[in-house]
Amino acid sequence: xxxxxxxxxxxxxxxxxxxxxxxxxxxxxxxxxxxxxxxxxxxxxxxxxxxxxxxxxxxxxxxxxxxxxxxxxxxxxxxxxxxxxxxxxxxxxxxxxxxxxxxxxxxxxxxxxxxxxxxxxxxxxxxxxxxxxxxxxxxxxxxxxxxxxxxxxxxxxxxxxxxxxxxxxxxxxxxxxxxxxxxxxxxxxxxxxxxxxxxxxxxxxxxxxxxxxxxxxxxxxxxxxxxxxxxxxxxxxxxxxxxxxxxxxxxxxxxxxxxxxxxxxxxxxxxxxxxxxxxx
Numbered sequence: 001x002x003x004x005x006x007x008x009x010x011x012x013x014x015x016x017x018x019x020x021x022x023x024x025x026x027x028x029x030x031x032x033x034x035x036x037x038x039x040x041x042x043x044x045x046x047x048x049x050x051x052x053x054x055x056x057x058x059x060x061x062x063x064x065x066x067x068x069x070x071x072x073x074x075x076x077x078x079x080x081x082x083x084x085x086x087x088x089x090x091x092x093x094x095x096x097x098x099x100x101x102x103x104x105x106x107x108x109x110x111x112x113x114x115x116x117x118x119x120x121x122x123x124x125x126x127x128x129x130x131x132x133x134x135x136x137x138x139x140x141x142x143x144x145x146x147x148x149x150x151x152x153x154x155x156x157x158x159x160x161x162x163x164x165x166x167x168x169x170x171x172x173x174x175x176x177x178x179x180x181x182x183x184x185x186x187x188x189x190x191x192x193x194x195x196x197x198x199x200x201x202x203x204x205x206x207x208x209x210x211x212x213x214x215x216x217x218x219x220x221x222x223x224x225x226x227x228x229x230x231x232x233x234x235x236x237x238x239x240x241x242x243x244x245x246x247x248x249x250x251x252x253x254x255x256x257x258x259x260x261x262x263x264x265x266x267x268x269x270x271x272x273x274x275x276x277x278x279x280x
Contacts, residue, residue: 006061006083006272008033010095013084013233013275014102014123020229021178022047023130025123029102036082036277040229043079043279048229050222051179052172052215056208057092058188058263060237061272063196063205070206071276073213074232078278086236089113090263090270092143095235096183100124100148113264115146124151127179137167138183161186161204165211172218175226182215184208188238191261196238196269201261219280228280238262239269 011030018025019032020040041047061083064071087094087105093115097108100123105111108120127134128151135154138144145155156171158164161184171180187208190201212232219228238261263270 003268005268006085008082008084009098009104010084010086010235010273011098011102011104013099014126016082017051017053017229017231018123018126020044020048021051021132023126025102025126026121028107029121033082036080039080040277040279044227044229046227048227048279049178050219050226050228052168052219052228052230053179053181054212054215054230054232055096055181055183056187056205056212056232056234057183057185058191058196058236058238059205059234059273060196060239060269061274062237062269064274066197067202067205070202071209073209074276076213077216077230078232078276080277082275082277084273084275086271086273088266090236090265092188092235093147096143097147099233099235110147115143117149118147122148122151124148124153124181128152132178133176134179134181135171135177136181136183137164137171139164139185142183142185144181144183161208161211165214168211168215169218172215175222184211191238192259193261195240195260197240198261216278216280223280226280230278230280232276234273234275236263237270237273239265239267 015025015029015032019037087098091113097110101108136144137156140157186204190204194200241262
């Protein structure tokens, strides 16, 4: 397990994806990680005209380090990894707001587990301005449903990763959307209830990784027709605790009593994550 914070703040994600599409995001977006986007554009043979962003929630870097074989379905379709550092606090709304606005929490205004609709510019807004067609696919009552609400784009909801996978395959086959943003919670949920390294959590992780593999396989049908960028991009990690400690933790209106896996801290387990990038 790393004993230091990863180099790249999560706020660089939006501009890096946009740069791969040939779009320059305005200030105050953090700039792209240009060496990485240059490599990806070289592998694409130009700029991406189709992008699939797969957000498996709460998968920390140390999980990849300890169980790399579970990520084989992801590694099969990706060729570049970027070590990102999540946000303070390391909660889903805070992290995804930074990921899609290119700003720190002081810029976008979400500091803890609250889910207001963002009124500042997001990657989705910039894509729409550029004439692109983005959509969001997430679980019911997802953070994505709340903080990115109100844009002139399509929103799709499902109850679990299996349903999300089925719908994602349908959206890919339609060839209608330039950017598909997907958010799954199965690993996060299992980790909270059983622990980040529990049998239940690692099984959920494996299923999400296999889901990413199936989406990548579906995208292969468009090889030569589109230049496709895909990412496996968690928002934060999660650390183990015990139920006695967890009973004392409350986050706004979210009751975390009894959880044996938590996040929201500055711990390395919560902060360090790895993103995987692939091209077709």
